[in-house]
Amino acid sequence: xxxxxxxxxxxxxxxxxxxxxxxxxxxxxxxxxxxxxxxxxxxxxxxxxxxxxxxxxxxxxxxxxxxxxxxxxxxxxxxxxxxxxxxxxxxxxxxxxxxxxxxxxxxxxxxxxxxxxxxxxxxxxxxxxxxxxxxxxxxxxxxxxxxxxxxxxxxxxxxxxxxxxxxxxxxxxxxxxxxxxxxxxxxxxxxxxxxxxxxxxxxxxxxxxxxxxxxxxxxxxxxxxxxxxxxxxxxxxxxxxxxxxxxxxxxxxxxxxxxxxxxxxxxxxxxxxxxxxxxxxxxxxxxxxxxxxxxxxxxxxxxxxxxxxxxxxxxxxxxxxxxxxxxxxxxxxxxxxxxxxxxxxxxxxxxxxxxxxxxxxxxxxxxxxxxxxxxxxxxxxxxxxxxxxxxxxxxxxxxxxxxxxxxxxxxxxxxxxxxxxxxx
Numbered sequence: 512x513x514x515x516x517x518x519x520x521x522x523x524x525x526x527x528x529x530x531x532x533x534x535x536x537x538x539x540x541x542x543x544x545x546x547x548x549x550x551x552x553x554x555x556x557x558x559x560x561x562x563x564x565x566x567x568x569x570x571x572x573x574x575x576x577x578x579x580x581x582x583x584x585x586x587x588x589x590x591x592x593x594x595x596x597x598x599x600x601x602x603x604x605x606x607x608x609x610x611x612x613x614x615x616x617x618x619x620x621x622x623x624x625x626x627x628x629x630x631x632x633x634x635x636x637x638x639x640x641x642x643x644x645x646x647x648x649x650x651x652x653x654x655x656x657x658x659x660x661x662x663x664x665x666x667x668x669x670x671x672x673x674x675x676x677x678x679x680x681x682x683x684x685x686x687x688x689x690x691x692x693x694x695x696x697x698x699x700x701x702x703x704x705x706x707x708x709x710x711x712x713x714x715x716x717x718x719x720x721x722x723x724x725x726x727x728x729x730x731x732x733x734x735x736x737x738x739x740x741x742x743x744x745x746x747x748x749x750x751x752x753x754x755x756x757x758x759x760x761x762x763x764x765x766x767x768x769x770x771x772x773x774x775x776x777x778x779x780x781x782x783x784x785x786x787x788x789x790x791x792x793x794x795x796x797x798x799x800x801x802x803x804x805x806x807x808x809x810x811x812x813x814x815x816x817x818x819x820x821x822x823x824x825x826x827x828x829x830x831x832x833x834x835x836x837x838x839x840x841x842x843x844x845x846x847x848x849x850x851x852x853x854x855x856x857x858x859x860x861x862x863x864x865x866x867x868x869x870x871x872x873x874x875x876x877x878x879x880x881x882x883x884x885x886x887x888x889x890x891x892x893x894x895x896x897x898x899x900x901x902x903x904x905x906x907x908x909x910x911x912x913x914x915x916x917x918x919x920x921x922x923x924x925x926x927x928x929x930x931x932x933x934x935x
Contacts, residue, residue: 530562548572548699549817552584552692559669559688560586563681566649566672571612572657572665572696580616580666584692587670590814592643599639608636612666615654619663621686623677627652628670651677655689659697667692732764789824790816793849796832804839806847813852815859815920826893827851827918830901831863833886834914838865844911853920859899861916894918 537558556568567587571580582593592599604610615622628649631637637644649670657665667689671677735757742754784792790812797808819827831849838844844867851861887903894901899918906912 533562548695549583549814551695551699553586553814554584555688555692555695556584556586559667559685563669563684564672564675565669566647567670569668569670570657570665570692571616571668572692587647588643596640596643599643602639603637606636606638608634611652612654612668615656616663616666619656619658621656621682622654623651623682624653625651625677628673648673650675653677653682653685655685657689657693657696659693664696665692729768732761732768735761735764784824784828788817789819789828792828793831796828796835797847797849800835800839806839806844809846809848811848811850811852815853816851819859819920823897826896827859827861827916830890830893830914830916831861833890834863837886837914838863838867838912841867857920859916859918859920861914861918863914865911867911890914 552570552572556570559565559568565587568585569582569588570584571582573580580597582596585593600610604613611622611624628644631644632641650673651671653669653671655667655669656663657667667685669685671681675681739754739757742757787795793810793812793816797810800806801808831851835847835849838847844865846866848862848864851859853859891901894916897918899916902913902915904913904915
């Protein structure tokens with residue numbers, strides 16, 4: 512008796528289940544190895560999009576900060592509107608739109624809505640997001656809560672392509688990926704707690720060092736000063752010799768104190784991008800300068816911005832900050848454009864351009880012509896530290912200054928001279 516061979520539909524279903532299982536495994540591995548939460552959630556969104564043939568995927572988290580949701584993962588829809596999506600969503604809510612993703616977030620229960628696209632696009636209340644949702648065309652919609660220890664900390668939204676059903680296998684796959692997203696968010700939160708604990712321990716160590724070196728030396732200086740007061744009241748010759756000895760001792764101790772203080776200040780100095788990340792630090796920098804000077808900013812930061820970390824991010828931040836401060840200080844700029852992205856060669860392309868008429872037209876900038884001042888020198892040193900190049904055009908197009916930087920994207924330890932370039 513011959514057994515019946517499986518049909519093509521059954522084989523395809525089996526292959527799809529295997530692809531979904533592999534996607535979950537790849538995502539789990541990334542969660543364990545990737546220290547960047549935005550990079551992990553972007554990869555998760557793309558895994559879902561590619562494996563399950565969806566139109567678009569969004570991953571939101573409240574980052575333990577209340578009800579405001581931040582879109583950290585996106586695939587299918589344009590990423591350019593990521594930062595303003597939630598504010599536009601709230602505008603839709605004020606207009607009376609039915610926000611089912613918020614229902615899923617607040618109740619902690621998944622929401623699945625067939626044929627959602629037409630309802631959204633035909634409803635005037637959704638007008639602020641019509642352009643965003645228009646392409647790619649989708650049909651049904653599912654919103655899956657992302658949970659950690661029974662608490663909802665985010666939402667995974669899936670936009671199904673026309674003709675694709677939300678079957679049980681698709682639903683189970685989304686649940687599994689939402690679980691991986693929860694692990695990634697929780698892992699990032701625990702890492703942040705660990706960093707805070709390390710910082711507290713480091714501050715305690717520095718306090719001990721301060722007491723053991725600087726405080727004790729200052730106490731010795733105080734005692735010697737009191738002795739000087741006593742000796743200076745008399746006119747005995749032997750006192751003069753003793754005073755000279757004490758002044759020599761004070762000179763040596765003061766040099767030691769200054770050296771210790773400089774070392775401790777260097778260790779205590781907060782980094783510009785610590786905790787916040789490069790993107791948020793640049794946004795804070797430009798917002799502060801805008802409030803203080805009225806200079807406007809056009810900022811385009813590619814996805815690579817969220818992957819740049821550590822000293823690499825610190826140096827890029829200071830290069831941008833110096834270029835911006837030069838534009839504000841040495842020119843009559845009203846607008847500064849900042850662009851940071853990566854090209855197909857995995858080379859970071861950074862541009863800072865102003866409309867201030869060119870630095871060399873400003874008398875206050877003559878000190879950096881023809882020689883570089885400290886600011887430009889330090890910028891060049893930071894760039895060359897990472898095997899990059901810095902170009903400055905003081906009369907770009909006759910309307911301002913352009914600072915252009917090219918940097919190989921790398922996880923490098925410049926002190927060791929290695930270039931551990933990331934693969935595309």
